Amino acid sequence: MTVESVEESQNDNQGDLLAELARLKEEHRDLDSAIDALERNVVADQLQIQRLKKRKLTLRDRISYVEDQITPDIIA
Numbered sequence: 359m360t361v362e363s364v365e366e367s368q369n370d371n372q373g374d375l376l377a378e379l380a381r382l383k384e385e386h387r388d389l390d391s392a393i394d395a396l397e398r399n400v401v402a403d404q405l406q407i408q409r410l411k412k413r414k415l416t417l418r419d420r421i422s423y424v425e426d427q428i429t430p431d432i433i434a
Contacts, residue, residue: 372428375424375427375428376428378424379421379424379425379428382417382420382421382424383421385417386414386417386418386421389410389413389414389417390414392410393407393410393411393414396410
């Protein structure tokens with residue numbers, strides 16, 4: 359494997375991570391809107407709201423993981 363092919367592979371991986379991050383953030387925003395709309399409803403489905411909030415937390419964890427992969431910690 360050449361240095362160029364390794365760098366190209368890393369750039370492709372970074373691009374994939376950035377695309378996944380954008381998708382996750384969009385889904386997180388959509389869930390936030392859906393939860394807000396359900397909570398404003400007088401006869402809100404509490405189980406559905408609970409499921410959406412759990413999914414939102416799962417997305418937040420995945421977003422944090424992907425962000426860490428894009429910018430890893432540098433030990434000084």
